[in-house]
Amino acid sequence: MQEQNYLGIYLSKDRATVLCLGSQAQGVKLLGCFSVSLEGAEATPRALAELIARGCAERHLQFFEAVVALDCAMFMQHKLHSDFMDQKQIASTIRFDTEEAFATDISEAVIAFEIAASDQTGSSLNVFIAQRKVLSDILVALQANNIDPISIEPDINCLSRFVRRNIAGVALQQGRKTFYGMLSGRNGYFILFSAAQKQLAARTFLLSSRQNRTELLARETPLTAALAGDDGPIEHLRVFDSTDSVDRKQLGDRLGLQTDELDLAEAAGTDVDSLGDCGDPVDFVICYGAALGCLEKQPSLNFRNDFSPYQGRKRRLEKTIKLLSVSAAIVILAIGVYFQSRLLQKNRDINRLNEKLAKQYSAIMLGKKVPATSSVSNMLASELRRIRAVKSGQFGTAGEESISAELTLVFEAFNKCAAQTDLKIETITITSRNINIVGDTSNRNNTLRLFEALKSVNLDVQQQRLDSKAGRDTFSITVVPKSS
Secondary structure, three states, X not given: OHHXXXXXXXXXXXXXXXXXXXXXXXXXXXXEEEEEEOOHHHOOHHHHHHHHHHHHHHOOOOOOEEEXXXXXXXXXXXXXXXXXXXXXXXXXXXXXXXXXXXXXXXXXXXEEEEEEEEEOOEEEEEEEEEEHHHHHHHHHHXXXXXXXXXXXXXXHHHHHHHHHHHOOOOHHHOOOOEEEEEEOOOEEEEEEEOOOXXXXXXXXXXXXXXXXXXXXXXXXXXXXXXXXXXXXXXXXXXXXXXXXXXXXXXXXXXXXXXXXXXXXXXXOOOOHHHHOOOOOHHHHHHHHHHHHOOOOOOOOOOOHHHHOOOOHHHHHHHHHHHHHHHHHXXXXXXXXXXXXXXXXXXXXXXXXXXXXXXXXXXXHOOOOXXXXXXXXXXXXXXXXHHHHHHHHOOOOOOOHHHHHHXXXXXXXXXXXXXXXXXXXXXXXXXXXXXXXXXXXXXXXXXXXXXXXXXXXXXXXXXXXXXXXXXXEEEEXXXXXXOOO
């Protein structure tokens, strides 16, 4: 999976070596490596970054994170003393201490440091200084090609990581203070480890093709050991020279040390044929150590911390949260649309049933509209009971015939007094039990004449409500036939 692959890039001004490691349960696996180079005016960070991206695409090397190892020609290394022992306190004062110690303007510099040793007087630091513009150009060029390294480290730091993990841990080397000297085509690297695999000193410098490499190692080995302080004599010297020009026997005799050759390909768990596209084996193991930096959780010598802290993980988290938020919104919207469609369908069914009910109710209830507040089912049930009662002869003496007779009596009473009272009838409601009449006359006396006319035809006024409105005397009365 891409999420388990890590890229190491060893970058100089005119060339780059790239390596991809795959993280597995049993360790790491080399997935591929290659080198690219440019000459003259073409050797720009942008051009190198494009070659790196093209090489990864051609070899189908996909990766999750990347680390850049910076060639020693692009930074300076110094020893510095700080009055503090805490990492954060040192980080807040390192720029001032560096400017004061070396009497130089560091406004355009980028600083990375590590604590070599600490005591009551403070800390001894390894300080690495690079130019801000150079690193900014490299970072921008890589990011433009979809490579955003989590850290930019000195090459000696990446090489030390490889030695600590793949070489210094060999059981045969336990209990011995060991010096590792590795010479590439252009650079030299010296690393000193104690018996406990603690790094005591690390140095890097440029080499020329005319230097005698055996003489160089004979001179620089004691000097590097002196930088480590009084930690006992060196017991073992292990050397690798990419030009194969070091006389190990002569070197061992001059230093009085057991001197062995380093097999970098074996230490990396691969063979010489796998290094064919990488050029220099030392460049290969520096890349290897850079890629291992993605797996380590320990603080590293990272130039990015001083000028452009890595934000990739934060951006990935923000992107994931954004994606989850959009997905959640889509799911909620889909659920809302689903239930809304169900509700609309339900409302359509209800409206269709209401239209059908209104027609049927009006037909049953003699033109009445469906009531808005009363229970329709109760009213229909009441009407059904009334119809059944009328048909069974429970009301009056002859069912519907008695209702017709009562209505005839009402009209007879109206005819007796309509002309004299200026009678106007609004509604007549007839049930099997009584008759409700709503209307008005010209005055209260005429309303009373109406009551007398109803009584004259054997109808009793049981309930009445009288009022005056707009110069007329209104009434609402309930009448029933007189008992025989």
